[in-house]
Amino acid sequence: MSGLTEDQVAFFRENGYLVLPDYLSQTEITSLLEETNTLLNDFSLETHPLTQFTTGDDDSTAHVGDDYFLNSGDKIRFFFEPDALTTEPDPLTGRAALLKPKNLAVNKIGHSLHTLSPPFKAVSLNERNAAIARSLGFVDPRVLQSMLICKQPSIGGAVPSHQDSEFLYTDPPSAVGWWYALQDAGPGNGTLGMWKGSHKGRKGGHIKRRFARKEGSLGTEFIQNEGPSLPRGQEEEKVSEPTEDELEILHVNAGSLVLIHGNVVHKSEKNTSERSRYAYTFHVIEGGEGWEYDERNWLQPPEGGFSKLYQ
Ligand SMILES: O=C(O)CCC(=O)C(=O)O
Known part of the structure; x- marks a missing residue:
């Protein structure tokens, strides 16, 4: 397997992301979409706590820290769109009620599709992705979580x-995201927006805060990062220079792979269009000697450790 070309690696290092169009075959896209629809239609609401998912950092998102979320690292679990649930609990059940059919109410599915769902495992833990990891310099890449957004x-x-x-x-930082468009993603349907080059120290790309488990209680919080803030090899960029912000709104077709540097600042807008925008993403960290996985990260390794990408 060939991995990335030198030009592709150079683009990733300069900009903090890289788009690989047509990375998935039509057969793979179809199989992933079929699996997505099966998952969305077949999960049971009876035992579901009706947990919403947001990644905001205000107090109203405290529900993210509940047990259903914190123990989802080695499971396939379903998190709802806040706008798909009633804000007041139903007087009969004491729970929020769905305002949409369940398959149209889910924000994301996580966090172990890469081990538990055969079609998602096949596009995650394979030699082609291992070759990309080699091109990016990984010593012992581990897939630690996956999500269907x-x-x-x-x-x-x-x-x-x-x-x-x-x-x-990780100490030092090492995460890279593999993000696959399963449907076309462009302006208007919540595509990715990347601040080009924002992973660099001189553009403010330091990891200043961390999403951590609360000490001594259930839940999560953002804490100040006191460890290294840039990946190994990028530390020399710590000088501060005035820079211009460059937000690139990606327009990618179904099947594209976007590689996302763990320090690059990125976002996505609300999907205001009439069509869904399904994406599958998994993240890779360095599991080699000299990189420590942090024990306060919300996601903790399952028995046997995170999935190896190099077999
Ligand atoms: O798919 C999206 O809308 C956002 C994905 C993202 O930001 C991520 O995977 O880090």
């Missing part, structure tokens, strides 16, 4: 600006 028509929520290493912190 649904961006439902007209209610699919915005994902605020963030850096993936805030959520998946």
Whole structure:
């Protein structure tokens, strides 16, 4: 397997992301969409706590820290769009009620599709992705989480600006996201917006805060990062220079792969269109000696550790 070309690696290092059009075959896209529809139609509401999902950092998102979320690292679980649920609990059940059919109400499915769903496992843990990881210099890449982000028509929520290493912190930072468009994604249906080059220290790309488990209690919080803030090899960029912000709104077709540097600032808007924007993403961290996985990260390794990309 050939991995990335030198030009592609150079683009990723300069900009903090890289788009690989037509990475998935039509057969793979079809199989992933069929699996997505099966998952969305078949899950049971009876035992579901009706957990919403947002990635905002205000107090109203405290529900994200509940047990259903914190223990989803080795499971396939379903998180609802806030706009798909009533704000007041139903007087009979004491729970929020769905305002949409369940398959149109899910914001995301996570966080272990890469181990538990055969079609998603096949496009995640394979030699082709291992070759990309080799091109990016990984020593022992580990896939630690995966998500299907649904961006439902007209209610699919915005994902605020963030850096993936805030959520998946290693010392030093090493996360890279693999993000696949399963449907066309462009302006108007909540595509990705990338701040070009914002992963660089001189453009403010340091990891300044981290999403962590609360000490001594259930739940999560953002804490100040006191560890290294840039990946190994990027530390020399710590000088501060005035820079211009360059937001690139990606327009990608179904089947494209977008590689996302763990320090690059990115976001996505609300999907205000009439069509869904399904995307599948998994994240890779360095599991090699000299990189420590942080014990306060919301996601903790399952027994046996995170999935190896190099076999
Ligand atoms: O798919 C999206 O809308 C956002 C994805 C994202 O920001 C991420 O995977 O880090």
